Amino acid sequence: MNPFFSIVKAVALAILVVAAGSFPAAAETPSKVVEKFQANLLQVMKDAEKLSVRQRYERLASTVETSFHLPLMVQIATANHWQDASPSQRVQLVSAFRRMSVTTLATLFDSYDGESFQILAEKPGPQHTQLVLTKLTKSDKSTVNIAYVARRFDDGWRMIDVIVDNGISELKVRRSEYSSILKSDGVPGLVALLNRKADELISK
Secondary structure, three states: OOHHHHHHHHHOOOOOOOOOOOOOHHHOOHHHHHHHHHHHHHHHHHHHHHOOHHHHHHHHHHHHHHHEOHHHHHHHHHOHHHHHOOHHHHHHHHHHHHHHHHHHHHHHOOOOOOOEEEEEEEEEOOOOEEEEEEEEEOOOOOEEEEEEEEEEEOOEEEEEEEEEOOOEEHHHHHHHHHHHHHHHHHHHHHHHHHHHHHHHHHOO
16 A cells, blocks of 8 residues: 555544543643544554454544544535535434544554654644644654644534645545545445445454
8 A cells, every 4th residue: 555645544534523532622732632642543553463453443433533523524525515415414424434534543553663753833723723733753764744733612622634744635635535426426325435445444
């Protein structure tokens, strides 16, 4: 798999709050939300070799749900199709998006070889967001710049996008990927596709 594509998929998510978290986000800064997400991800990486994909999924699910605002991310990624979807279709779409996002993380972060995350800065972003600038240092000492876009909601700060190497937006990638299936099969088709891909990955 292309290493760059893997990084984009892995730090995402993408994908993306549906359930209450294990800690109160309201009292936390955007940087603290990112720090906790990255720390949990790193711990799963360190334990990955003794865990199945499903076990890594279970460890990461809560972290994704408490760190990202999945409904808003799906709404942006599906554009006008979200507005046309019924309430039940929206629920199904968020659920499928969450499954695919967490499964992608559980699949790609399957080992640890000295990688580390570092928060570099936090600064104002567009449209009342905050940008949390971080750096991933890989085992060969090469680095990847990762910026998390955070927005404040009633229950606290949540991440709504991830930008890799100062230019590649996770939501723009998802929007491009989803456009074809949405045009041909609508929201039900995208829900089925995401769930099918998640099932394939988690069965490995």
